Amino acid sequence: GExxxxxxxxxxxEGDSSxxxxxxxxxxxxxxxxxxxxxxxxxxxxxxxxxxMDMKQDQRLTVLLNKKDKHLSLRIADTQTGDSAIYFCAxxxxxxxxxxxxxxxxxxxxxxx
Amino acid sequence: DVKVTQSSRYLVKRxxxxxxxxxxxxxxxxxxxxxxxxxxxxxxxxxFSYDVKMKEKGDIPEGYSVSREKKERFSLILESASTNQTSxxxxxxxxxxxxxxxTIYFGEGSWLTVV
Numbered sequence: 001g002e003x004x005x006x007x008x009x010x011x012x013x014e015g016d017s018s019x020x021x022x023x024x025x026x027x028x029x030x031x032x033x034x035x036x037x038x039x040x041x042x043x044x045x046x047x048x049x050x051x052x053m054d055m056k057q058d059q060r061l062t063v064l065l066n067k068k069d070k071h072l073s074l075r076i077a078d079t080q081t082g083d084s085a086i087y088f089c090a091x092x093x094x095x096x097x098x099x100x101x102x103x104x105x106x107x108x109x110x111x112x113x
Numbered sequence: 114d115v116k117v118t119q120s121s122r123y124l125v126k127r128x129x130x131x132x133x134x135x136x137x138x139x140x141x142x143x144x145x146x147x148x149x150x151x152x153x154x155x156x157x158x159x160x161f162s163y164d165v166k167m168k169e170k171g172d173i174p175e176g177y178s179v180s181r182e183k184k185e186r187f188s189l190i191l192e193s194a195s196t197n198q199t200s201x202x203x204x205x206x207x208x209x210x211x212x213x214x215x216t217i218y219f220g221e222g223s224w225l226t227v228v
Contacts, residue, residue, distance in 0.1 A: 008153060042117070042203055042219035043156075088155060098161075098169065101217060103148075105155040 004104040022089035117220040132191040136204030145187035
């Protein structure tokens, strides 16, 4: 399909790991991104991975990339209440003569005690 | 720090009104964008601009226009607001060149309700 796809909701217990999954479409995307949106705010870049990498770790965040299946995941270790937010994956797609950032629908992560 | 400022955070407008959403960035960025965010649909690109007085249609330009008279300011215009334009609008900016997601900065969003 043409869309970047994510599941819409994820609920986890505080202290557990969260895994947010995404499938993308453009096999030529050089970078893939995860953005976080807290309530009432804009988007902040959380992390990104270059397409020649399989994994990137940054403190509690681990990004896994499976290029063959066009699958991207974000793992948050020791999930905290402050991690409650909407998480968007995004890819760069060349369309209409320009590079454009294409977003998934966003996964709302709810962290409960 | 880069700052992208959307002057109106919350607006309520009547059907048929003309609506202006203003965005200002302070980092001398060439590229500016307007996205619309709806639940379950993510962010969809309405218009973007890569230079003063230049504009390009995004994926959902119908019912919208834009203005970029100065480099730092990018305005989104709803000529005749309709209820299906009730949404959150996000402005973003980035440096010139191939757009990469790690150089794009977002404003905090403008919530528009059309009644």
